[in-house]
Amino acid sequence: MIAKALCALIAGAMLCGAAEKPVDLSSAIAPLREKHKVPACGVAVIDRNGIVGIGVTGKRRSDRDFPATTDDIWHIGSCTKAMTAALIGMLVDEGKLRWDMPVTEALPDISANAGWRAVTIEHFVTQRSAIAGMTRGQWRTIDAGGGTPREQRFAFAKQMLAQPPERPPGKFEYSNAGYGIVGAIIEQAANRSYEDLMKERIFAPLKLASAGFGPPGVTGERVPSQPWGHYRRDDLLTPVVPSLDNHFPPAIAPGACVHMSLRDFAKFAWWVSSNEPALVKPQTFRRLQTPPEGSTYAGGLWLTELPGIGGAAVSHSGHMGGFFGVFHSGKGRACVSVFNTEGGGWEWLGDEIASAALKALK
Numbered sequence: 497m498i499a500k501a502l503c504a505l506i507a508g509a510m511l512c513g514a515a516e517k518p519v520d521l522s523s524a525i526a527p528l529r530e531k532h533k534v535p536a537c538g539v540a541v542i543d544r545n546g547i548v549g550i551g552v553t554g555k556r557r558s559d560r561d562f563p564a565t566t567d568d569i570w571h572i573g574s575c576t577k578a579m580t581a582a583l584i585g586m587l588v589d590e591g592k593l594r595w596d597m598p599v600t601e602a603l604p605d606i607s608a609n610a611g612w613r614a615v616t617i618e619h620f621v622t623q624r625s626a627i628a629g630m631t632r633g634q635w636r637t638i639d640a641g642g643g644t645p646r647e648q649r650f651a652f653a654k655q656m657l658a659q660p661p662e663r664p665p666g667k668f669e670y671s672n673a674g675y676g677i678v679g680a681i682i683e684q685a686a687n688r689s690y691e692d693l694m695k696e697r698i699f700a701p702l703k704l705a706s707a708g709f710g711p712p713g714v715t716g717e718r719v720p721s722q723p724w725g726h727y728r729r730d731d732l733l734t735p736v737v738p739s740l741d742n743h744f745p746p747a748i749a750p751g752a753c754v755h756m757s758l759r760d761f762a763k764f765a766w767w768v769s770s771n772e773p774a775l776v777k778p779q780t781f782r783r784l785q786t787p788p789e790g791s792t793y794a795g796g797l798w799l800t801e802l803p804g805i806g807g808a809a810v811s812h813s814g815h816m817g818g819f820f821g822v823f824h825s826g827k828g829r830a831c832v833s834v835f836n837t838e839g840g841g842w843e844w845l846g847d848e849i850a851s852a853a854l855k856a857l858k
Contacts, residue, residue, distance in 0.1 A: 610660075798812060
């Protein structure tokens with residue numbers, strides 16, 4: 497009897513081990529990579545028990561025969577905004593900020609135009625601050641001085657807030673510049689650099705060991721140790737040198753600056769699904785996920801739906817330096833997708849990759 501029980505125990509453990517091994521989703525997404533001619537793409541699906549499926553297909557560079565892997569690092573672009581908004585939520589919980597705090601109160605050392613007194617932190621986080629968006633040409637030529645990233649963000653906020661708002665707050669307009677000012681607000685309230693706070697408040701508690709800032713690759717290496725981004729014109733792919741010149745300057749980095757592995761990206765997407773671990777209070781978590789009336793954009797999050805994700809979800813996408821990343825976070829699971837081709841309007845491919853993965857897991 498003891499022998500039989502022991503055998504059953506061992507068999508059960510083996511079955512559990514097999515069940516816990518993530519499903520290889522590479523073959524499920526390979527047809528999409530081939531159809532849309534991207535060098536590489538990847539996907540990961542996660543639930544309360546951890547990664548349930550993961551896969552990568554393609555090459556790190558279009559002109560080099562080195563395969564991408566599930567351990568590679570990807571830039572996630574504007575998906576960073578959900579992390580930046582979470583930092584605001586933490587500082588609200590600590591009483592250092594308020595959602596209804598005017599930007600002029602949040603940045604008291606800046607002599608802002610009087611028109612900004614009506615614009616609150618919540619307006620900035622939910623993209624309704626009246627700060628206009630920026631073209632690539634505009635953000636490449638930002639002159640915020642040559643100091644530390646924190647000093648550059650302060651100088652940028654000072655420049656922007658010296659001018660009167662173009663209109664009253666309240667109308668949605670997606671703005672990376674606005675999230676640069678959010679970064680300055682965070683640094684003022686915490687008296688720490690944005691980068692240090694991200695490491696301590698987001699990366700460390702969520703165990704995002706691969707997370708960092710800027711391009712994931714190394715300029716000049718003959719064998720690409722990480723995927724390179726690519727710019728695309730028609731069917732022509734041009735590898736993007738992994739240089740800070742091809743990424744947001746420090747002044748607006750809080751809008752899109754983070755890179756990480758697929759597994760770590762999925763861990764963050766699961767936190768967006770669950771607030772596990774509880775980095776913010778429940779009411780703050782709900783606030784971050786609830787858009788203002790008349791909008792579908794909350795705290796660095798869009799409201800969305802995706803078949804197989806578990807009903808209503810929140811999402812974000814981002815592209816930077818030739819990379820594209822998308823996450824969808826539902827109530828029971830989350831899914832992240834990445835590919836190393838940049839282009840505004842390519843969110844649909846991230847959705848298709850995610851949908852293919854979720855369908856394969858049914």
